Amino acid sequence: MTISSFIVSAEVAAALAAGRPVVALESTIISHGLPRPRNHGAALEFERMLRDAGVTPATIAVLDGVPNIGLDDEGVRRIAEDDLAKASVRDLPLLAASGASGATTVAATAHLASLASIRVFATGGLGGVHRGASTTFDESADLGTLARTPVTVVSAGVKSVLDIAATLERLESLSVPVVGYRTTVFPSFWLTESAFSIDWSVDTPAEVAAIMRAQDALGHGQGIIVANPIPRELQWDPVEHDRVLLEALSAADVAGISGKAVTPFLLGYIVEASEGRSLEVNLDLARNNVRLAGEIATAWASLSADLA
Ligand code: PSU
Numbered sequence: 658m659t660i661s662s663f664i665v666s667a668e669v670a671a672a673l674a675a676g677r678p679v680v681a682l683e684s685t686i687i688s689h690g691l692p693r694p695r696n697h698g699a700a701l702e703f704e705r706m707l708r709d710a711g712v713t714p715a716t717i718a719v720l721d722g723v724p725n726i727g728l729d730d731e732g733v734r735r736i737a738e739d740d741l742a743k744a745s746v747r748d749l750p751l752l753a754a755s756g757a758s759g760a761t762t763v764a765a766t767a768h769l770a771s772l773a774s775i776r777v778f779a780t781g782g783l784g785g786v787h788r789g790a791s792t793t794f795d796e797s798a799d800l801g802t803l804a805r806t807p808v809t810v811v812s813a814g815v816k817s818v819l820d821i822a823a824t825l826e827r828l829e830s831l832s833v834p835v836v837g838y839r840t841t842v843f844p845s846f847w848l849t850e851s852a853f854s855i856d857w858s859v860d861t862p863a864e865v866a867a868i869m870r871a872q873d874a875l876g877h878g879q880g881i882i883v884a885n886p887i888p889r890e891l892q893w894d895p896v897e898h899d900r901v902l903l904e905a906l907s908a909a910d911v912a913g914i915s916g917k918a919v920t921p922f923l924l925g926y927i928v929e930a931s932e933g934r935s936l937e938v939n940l941d942l943a944r945n946n947v948r949l950a951g952e953i954a955t956a957w958a959s960l961s962a963d964l965a
């Protein structure tokens with residue numbers, strides 16, 4: 658008996674076979690990172706933005722045990738409306754064996770994207786090292802996965818709820834390149850900047866494609882993080898940001914939240930405490946990442962065609 662380990666939608670398979678640009682999109686941001694009902698509209702909007710730019714979207718989730726690379730409208734509805742498990746890489750075999758469904762994190766989405774030979778992926782913010790990780794060991798599997806998964810992830814840095822300095826240190830240890838898009842300051846998700854600088858910056862999608870090509874040629878198997886800051890005029894008010902952030906961290910502490918529940922708890926708390934203002938910023942930065950990922954995938958497709 659042959660069991661197919663994953664399904665690539667006809668639309669995505671056709672685009673890949675023809676060498677047309679494809680961008681992977683994660684489902685945890687939809688199921689656990691954004692509140693209903695805005696999450697459903699956001700999932701559809703990200704897909705539409707890519708199609709309008711001539712890029713094929715591949716939203717990824719596990720449905721009834723099967724990793725799906727590219728969802729139909731019903732699949733998108735399910736990740737937005739059903740109560741799906743949050744699935745990282747280690748959960749994939751368990752979902753598969755039990756026939757359960759799950760929304761994939763950055764780690765699981767990147768892993769599945771690379772199985773399907775998709776090279777570019779847009780998210781909101783990457784997971785990272787949590788504050789207090791020196792005692793809790795809470796470090797997102799996103800980091801370790803990118804150390805062995807050749808996918809370029811466009812993200813607005815990492816959320817300021819994390820330990821940004823430790824996250825950047827870990828990425829250095831794991832040999833994952835971090836490239837600022839038109840900046841040398843690492844962004845902090847809702848804010849254009851953080852206190853941390855990055856060594857490398859590029860100005861065009863073609864430069865990112867060239868880095869991908871060079872990495873392949875050097876035999877590296879890791880991913881690349883493109884840090885794409887939200888434009889300053891769209892960022893969250895830094896004063897409100899700092900206040901709500903401290904509140905959220907102490908609420909998580911008081912409620913005894915740990916493990917994979919931490920990130921969804923903090924995001925939900927912050928949306929409520931900011932009366933939705935952080936949500937608008939979250940959507941804007943995600944759109945900004947989807948747009949750039951589409952441009953990078955397009956540059957990658959044309960570079961690959963030139964070299965073929
Ligand atoms: N950043 C967001 N929204 C999210 C996440 C990150 O703005 O929903 C999700 C991503 O799926 C990321 C995951 O991979 O949180 C990281 O969770 P953890 O810290 O439990 O690894």
Ligand code: MN
Pocket residue numbers: 795796797798916917919
């Ligand atoms: Mn964690």
